[in-house]
Amino acid sequence: KVAKRMSKKNTFSAPRRKKQGSLIYQIKHSELERKEKKDTPMLKKTENQYKKHALKFAEYCKVTYQCKTLEECKSHIQDYSNYLTASGRTPSTTHTYLAGICRVLDFPLENVNKPIRVVAENTRSRGVKAVDERKDSGRNASPRLYDFAAIVGIRRNEYLHLRPDDLVWDDFGNPCVLVRKGKGGKQQLQRILPEELPAIQKVFQHPADEQHLFSKAELSNKIDLHHLRALRAQRMYQYYLSRIQNEKGYREQLISEIKHTWEKDDDAREENGYRPKRWKDCKVNGNYVLRGHNRELALKNGLPVSYDRLALLAVSIYHLAHWRHDVTVANYLLAV
Numbered sequence: 001k002v003a004k005r006m007s008k009k010n011t012f013s014a015p016r017r018k019k020q021g022s023l024i025y026q027i028k029h030s031e032l033e034r035k036e037k038k039d040t041p042m043l044k045k046t047e048n049q050y051k052k053h054a055l056k057f058a059e060y061c062k063v064t065y066q067c068k069t070l071e072e073c074k075s076h077i078q079d080y081s082n083y084l085t086a087s088g089r090t091p092s093t094t095h096t097y098l099a100g101i102c103r104v105l106d107f108p109l110e111n112v113n114k115p116i117r118v119v120a121e122n123t124r125s126r127g128v129k130a131v132d133e134r135k136d137s138g139r140n141a142s143p144r145l146y147d148f149a150a151i152v153g154i155r156r157n158e159y160l161h162l163r164p165d166d167l168v169w170d171d172f173g174n175p176c177v178l179v180r181k182g183k184g185g186k187q188q189l190q191r192i193l194p195e196e197l198p199a200i201q202k203v204f205q206h207p208a209d210e211q212h213l214f215s216k217a218e219l220s221n222k223i224d225l226h227h228l229r230a231l232r233a234q235r236m237y238q239y240y241l242s243r244i245q246n247e248k249g250y251r252e253q254l255i256s257e258i259k260h261t262w263e264k265d266d267d268a269r270e271e272n273g274y275r276p277k278r279w280k281d282c283k284v285n286g287n288y289v290l291r292g293h294n295r296e297l298a299l300k301n302g303l304p305v306s307y308d309r310l311a312l313l314a315v316s317i318y319h320l321a322h323w324r325h326d327v328t329v330a331n332y333l334l335a336v
Contacts, residue, residue, distance in 0.1 A: 023058035026070050027051055030104055043185050045157075053100035074107050081114045091115035141221040145214055148203050149225050151196050152177050153232030153319060154188075156225045159214050164207035167200065171264075172257055175200070182321055191318040193239070229320075233332035236319050240311035254314055255284050261317060277323065284310040288325045294334060301336050 021029070032047050060083065061067040061076050077098070084094045094114050102109040139146040145159065158179050166178040168189070175197045176189040192200055208215035243250045259279060266276035290298050290305045298305045307329055316328040 023062055023067065023070065023073070024055060027054045027058060027104060030070075032103060050100035050103045053097045054104035056097070057101045070105055074105055077101060077105070077107055077112055081112050085115055136220075137222040137224065139223075141223055142218045144203060145218050145221075146223055146228070147199065148214075149223070149228045150232065151192055151200060152190055153229040154179055154190055155183070155229070156219065158182060159225075160212070160216070160219055162213035163211060164204060164213055166213065167204045171260065179321075186321070188321040189318070190321075227335070230332045230335040233315050233319055233328065237307070237311055237315050237333060240314045241308055244308060244311055251310060254310060258284065258310075258313060258317060265323075282309075283313055283325075288312055288329060290329065294330055297334055301334075303334060303336070307333065 028051065030051075032050060057077075057080055058067075058070075058073060060080055061073040064079075065072070065076055067073045067076070080101070081094060081098055084097060089097070091114065098112055098114060099109055101107075102112070149159070154177070158181065161179075161181045162177070163180070166180070168176050168178050170176050170189050170191070175192050175194065177192065177200070179188040179190055182188040204213065207213045208218065240254065244254065262277070262279050266278070269276050286309055287306045288309050290307075295305050297303075307325075309325060312325045312328050313323075315332075316322045316324055320328060320332065322328060
């Protein structure tokens with residue numbers, strides 16, 4: 001007898017497993033949240049940076065261990081850390097890569113063994129590099145940008161967002177360049193000196209277009225803008241230190257300005273859901289003394305090993321937007 005064929009209505013089949021997609025798909029469609037202000041989306045630039053490092057890690061896991069899911073990749077984060085170190089990546093670079101990977105894969109960064117970062121061993125914008133020999137790395141590549149950057153000293157991406165109306169004055173009457181999209185999406189008033197105002201005004205009088213002070217073409221070069229930023233910080237530290245030491249009443253004036261700026265920033269932080277930094281007088285009293293590797297680096301290069309805390313904080317707030325003594329010294333004043 002010929003068996004009767006079952007109708008589709010009576011056919012039983014196991015439910016299909018939901019496809020997870022490739023590792024690339026899983027990473028690109030993962031949702032990241034901030035550590036602070038979890039109800040606010042992470043900045044797109046930050047998210048893209050994290051996912052870029054995660055994608056490189058996923059490719060490593062796919063080729064080396066044939067991983068198909070992010071959960072499988074998690075067990076190889078330590079291997080990747082070892083691989084980065086063996087490949088010659090600096091401790092700082094390794095940390096940056098792993099931080100992005102751990103955020104995307106929701107894995108504790110503190111559970112990964114990695115080389116200890118020593119700021120004194122940073123290489124960014126220090127010494128002579130091959131890129132310095134390129135034709136588009138000198139002032140001639142973009143004279144207007146170079147001269148402006150030597151005075152203002154902000155980050156490359158921040159120049160791209162400057163507008164023709166971003167020359168402003170702060171609460172104390174100091175001319176400033178308004179940085180609308182600084183690090184972390186924060187606004188920053190970048191101080192310039194009164195004697196530098198004519199040169200800055202000249203640039204603002206000839207913007208690239210109605211919305212941009214500089215064109216993309218002016219920023220398409222290898223000028224070491226971070227080095228110019230470090231030189232600016234060094235120059236401004238000497239400026240504040242000289243006035244503090246030689247101008248009667250200036251120390252008190254500068255402390256008053258910094259306190260006002262600090263309290264105003266704390267108010268803005270609370271309004272936006274961030275913890276306030278809280279003022280302490282020790283931030284502007286006494287000296288910041290170098291120790292360990294930073295002290296060795298300073299002595300090696302004939303630099304001071306002790307810095308005035310008030311002058312340091314003025315540089316950190318009004319010219320770097322870091323608000324920290326240690327970062328200002330280690331990443332800028334010792335950047336030679």
